[in-house]
Amino acid sequence: xxxxxxxxxxxxxxxxxxxxxxxxxxxxxxxxxxxxxxxxxxxxxxxxxxxxxxxxxxxxxxxxxxxxxxxxxxxxxxxxxxxxxxxxxxxxxxxxxxxxxxxxxxxxxxxxxxxxxxxxxxxxxxxxxxxxxxxxxxxxxxxxxxxxxxxxxxxxxxxxxxxxxxxxxxxxxxxxxxxxxxxxxxxxxxxxxxxxxxxxxxxxxxxxxxxxxxxxxxxxxxxxxxxxxxxxxxxxxxxxxxxxxxxx
Amino acid sequence: xxxxxxxxxxxxxxxxxxxxxxxxxxxxxxxxxxxxxxxxxxxxxxxxxxxxxxxxxxxxxxxxxxxxxxxxxxxxxxxxxxxxxxxxxxxxxxxxxxxxxxxxxxxxxxxxxxxxxxxxxxxxxxxxxxxxxxxxxxxxxxxxxxxxxxxxxxxxxxxxxxxxxxxxxxxxxxxxxxxxxxxxxxxxxxxxxxxxxxxxxxxxxxxxxxxxxxxxxxxxxxxxxxxxxxxxxxxxxxxxxxxxxxxx
DNA sequence: CGCGAGATTGAGTTCTCTCAACTTCTGTGG
DNA sequence: CCACAGAAGTTGAGAGAACTCAATCTCGCG
Numbered sequence: 001x002x003x004x005x006x007x008x009x010x011x012x013x014x015x016x017x018x019x020x021x022x023x024x025x026x027x028x029x030x031x032x033x034x035x036x037x038x039x040x041x042x043x044x045x046x047x048x049x050x051x052x053x054x055x056x057x058x059x060x061x062x063x064x065x066x067x068x069x070x071x072x073x074x075x076x077x078x079x080x081x082x083x084x085x086x087x088x089x090x091x092x093x094x095x096x097x098x099x100x101x102x103x104x105x106x107x108x109x110x111x112x113x114x115x116x117x118x119x120x121x122x123x124x125x126x127x128x129x130x131x132x133x134x135x136x137x138x139x140x141x142x143x144x145x146x147x148x149x150x151x152x153x154x155x156x157x158x159x160x161x162x163x164x165x166x167x168x169x170x171x172x173x174x175x176x177x178x179x180x181x182x183x184x185x186x187x188x189x190x191x192x193x194x195x196x197x198x199x200x201x202x203x204x205x206x207x208x209x210x211x212x213x214x215x216x217x218x219x220x221x222x223x224x225x226x227x228x229x230x231x232x233x234x235x236x237x238x239x240x241x242x243x244x245x246x247x248x
Numbered sequence: 249x250x251x252x253x254x255x256x257x258x259x260x261x262x263x264x265x266x267x268x269x270x271x272x273x274x275x276x277x278x279x280x281x282x283x284x285x286x287x288x289x290x291x292x293x294x295x296x297x298x299x300x301x302x303x304x305x306x307x308x309x310x311x312x313x314x315x316x317x318x319x320x321x322x323x324x325x326x327x328x329x330x331x332x333x334x335x336x337x338x339x340x341x342x343x344x345x346x347x348x349x350x351x352x353x354x355x356x357x358x359x360x361x362x363x364x365x366x367x368x369x370x371x372x373x374x375x376x377x378x379x380x381x382x383x384x385x386x387x388x389x390x391x392x393x394x395x396x397x398x399x400x401x402x403x404x405x406x407x408x409x410x411x412x413x414x415x416x417x418x419x420x421x422x423x424x425x426x427x428x429x430x431x432x433x434x435x436x437x438x439x440x441x442x443x444x445x446x447x448x449x450x451x452x453x454x455x456x457x458x459x460x461x462x463x464x465x466x467x468x469x470x471x472x473x474x475x476x477x478x479x480x481x482x483x484x485x486x487x488x489x490x491x492x493x494x495x496x
Numbered sequence: 497c498g499c500g501a502g503a504t505t506g507a508g509t510t511c512t513c514t515c516a517a518c519t520t521c522t523g524t525g526g
Numbered sequence: 527c528c529a530c531a532g533a534a535g536t537t538g539a540g541a542g543a544a545c546t547c548a549a550t551c552t553c554g555c556g
Binding site for chain 2: 080082083087088089100101103104105109110132133136139140142143144146147148149150151153154155156157158160161162163164202203204205206241244245
């Protein structure tokens with residue numbers, strides 16, 4: 001029930017938490033100056049680094065949305081129920097927010113499931129809204145967070161939508177991840193695909209065989225190098241040219 | 249240069265302006281209560297119903313983004329340059345905002361072009377931000393507008409992304425429009441497609457022939473009725489079941 | 497070491513695209 | 527008001543892309 005920061009008694013190495021200053025919520029977690037005094041509301045609002053096991057469901061579609069999540073370490077997938085089976089809507093990596101949308105909604109529109117062992121910071125929606133409505137500085141920062149998120153979602157959606165060939169779709173998917181890793185302070189040219197080929201296929205509306213074959217084709221064309229879950233982008237500009245959008 | 253409200257001396261009938269209260273910007277355009285007094289900043293910020301001709305470009309990708317637009321009448325398409333040719337990113341209908349993203353960005357990420365004669369309300373970004381930063385009530389309302397927009401974009405993107413078959417993609421496109429017309433106070437079951445088949449194809453990453461053939465197939469399956477640019481949805485629940493998402 | 501999930505490969509089928517011809521619609525000028 | 531030109535929409539045929547199904551391989555975990 002209580003915060004389980006660093007609950008890891010496991011044999012695995014300690015996770016590499018993302019720095020708070022790359023987290024999209026950092027404006028909210030920083031101290032605020034009000035009438036000459038500095039206040040830190042973090043303790044009131046934020047439950048830091050709550051641990052979830054690989055495969056665990058963080059929240060379920062339809063549940064009351066009381067918390068906003070930011071990923072401190074690990075990654076997760078967002079899924080929704082479609083005609084009895086589930087479909088992957090998106091992925092989230094360290095530093096990113098999970099459901100800022102729920103700020104003005106009562107319930108979660110999708111479920112979230114851990115792709116690996118993860119640590120999430122949780123923010124109480126109600127407390128946040130209360131504080132924001134009383135302190136303009138916090139309101140302003142929240143505004144910044146939300147509009148940044150709006151820009152990010154729009155950029156991602158622009159990138160992933162409307163590609164003609166499946167090869168472009170997959171290239172766009174990789175480029176999108178590269179860009180997001182960069183935004184979170186990681187390498188944009190070397191990263192790990194934490195999701196399965198099936199998840200990727202499901203997300204892109206392709207079959208997993210097509211994903212595998214087109215990964216291979218992209219590799220043959222020297223646009224990416226892929227070895228299992230590890231991706232390397234030899235020349236990001238080539239990839240961007242192929243996708244047709246300059247992000248980085 | 250100045251506002252050209254009701255410049256219509258043309259032979260066409262007067263456009264049916266959308267009611268201000270369905271406009272996504274209406275919270276911003278409503279009077280504000282500050283310390284017991286009521287202020288109306290609308291005059292300061294908003295240039296109402298600026299007329300643009302069919303085909304006219306409202307703003308160009310890369311330009312300084314000084315204005316936010318809300319559509320009062322008519323519709324437009326958003327396009328971006330990809331490898332020398334342009335690609336349709338999205339459409340906007342009356343009551344919707346055109347580029348709220350530019351709030352925290354310096355330049356437009358895409359161009360906007362009128363699909364028919366349109367009237368746009370323009371809001372000065374800088375003035376809006378100034379007023380918002382001084383008056384918490386306005387800040388809060390702006391927050392509402394932006395997070396509503398975030399939810400809308402995410403819903404649309406969830407709906408349109410990840411469909412396996414092209415038939416589902418097109419059905420999702422129609423359902424998305426139905427939902428958006430509903431949100432703007434129009435009929436969700438009868439509306440007009442103001443864009444060409446080519447625009448739709450481009451937006452969905454299909455060929456125009458496929459769009460035409462699948463419109464026909466959807467009609468044969470009684471999911472939609474389509475006659476030129478007019479669409480009728482006989483049973484919205486059937487369509488939603490086919491797409492696999494319950495929106496309305 | 498063995499099991500099971502995930503990844504890969506091949507073969508055949510289905511879907512979607514491209515190209516080209518043709519029709520319909522729309523707007524303009526006479 | 528009509529004629530015409532260009533844009534948009536439609537249809538058919540053949541080529542190419544992506545899907546499905548089934549078999550096999552690999553790797554991590556107990």
